[in-house]
Amino acid sequence: MNILYLAHRVPFPPDKGDKIRSYHQLRHLAARHRVWCACFADTAEDAGYAAALSEWCEETAVVRLSRLWGKVRGLRGMAEGRTVTESFYDHPAMWAALRRWSARVRFDVVAAFSSSMAPYALSVPADRRVVDFCDLDSEKWGAYARSSKGPLGWMYRIEADRLAQRERTWAEAVDAVLLITEQEARPLIGLVAPGKVRVIGNGVDCPPSVSAPTVAAAEPVIGFVGAMDYRPNVEAVCWFVQHCWTRVRAAWPRAVFRIVGRSPTRAVRRLARVEGIEVTGAVPDVAPALRGFQVSVAPLRIARGLQNKVLEAMAFARPVVLSPAAAEGIGAEPGRDYLVAAEPEVFAAAVVDLLRDPVRRERIGSAARAFVQRHHAWPDALRRYELVVTGRVEQSAPISETLPVPSRQEVSPSVLSRV
Incomplete structure (x- = not known):
């Protein structure tokens, strides 16, 4: 398959939470399909990892993202009634790269990592689109709002409300949405079509052996x-x-x-x-x-x-x-x-x-x-991820179940789709 993989950060090296997940997803897909990767780099160091991505992918587009100008775009977007999130990542160089690729490559699937890449995913012609929200950013902004006072708390609340609405819109527009835990998936249950929301956790690279540390000189x-x-x-x-x-x-x-x-x-x-x-x-x-x-x-x-x-x-x-x-x-x-x-x-x-x-x-x-x-073994998580991305998840019972719509009063963990 021809797969376009989009990420809001360079998925390398796997040294922090979101990069760990996107790194493993990209490596897994690139070993089995033809993959084009477009992503943002918010530091010069990250921009330098484009060569590493090129070793796995057909082509790569790494767009340098100025956090200062991103914040300017974000505040302007907020004033215009949009979310800070999508405005921050709204970059002409990314749009241009995707237009160039779409003009000469027929993509079977667009797989996007993080909700901030959903607008790009929806712009590219493809038979299937999958967005890994990982977690709901609107919930994070809501938590910030509850723990902040004054104008900052007010801005966080606006972003939380607007982004929650956009997350629902994006979830409805794509073929599948991934969340990392059942708790993260719950706010979408009943708000999008049954079967779209699926839960795939992270893996961990376990060391082959470990030993218990000793307490030396009473200095734990x-x-x-x-x-x-x-x-x-x-x-x-x-x-x-x-x-x-x-x-x-x-x-x-x-x-x-x-x-x-x-x-x-x-x-x-x-x-x-x-x-x-x-x-x-x-x-x-x-x-x-x-x-x-x-x-x-x-x-x-x-x-x-x-x-x-x-x-x-x-x-x-x-x-x-x-x-x-x-x-x-x-x-x-x-x-x-x-x-x-x-x-x-x-x-x-x-x-x-x-x-x-x-x-x-x-x-x-x-x-x-x-x-x-x-x-939390990576091989199992990535196998399930590929099934969703390629659209073969429906053939993979019993590891996947259709997600029923619960009542508005109660959401049972059992209704969440564990693919």
């Missing part, structure tokens, strides 16, 4: 891994330091909280002034960092989709303490596969208890790794 390491210029991650580590860290240090005076991830904001860098806190910035490979954690934490107050940072820690058999928001969509069993805590004193106590009990740490870490191996 609690860790967090993530992009540290992403608002939910910034708020998560700041919350942990502000509300939990003194409790942890009271029990373990030489404990270390290690924050690992690229582009730490000023607020994150300031945390390094607090005794026992390390901010590493970008690392070439997160595996050594994960191996060095006694406990991994994910205290996110706002969390959309499926938290790769949690799955990766679980794959390395690290016990994770996470917030209820971060636990949504994972589907593991609290108390067996990880510990869930909401209140600061409970969250801190869970961390301290794990540090005191190496047997329990190892037991929860082992259960977490086993869960990930059973439920």
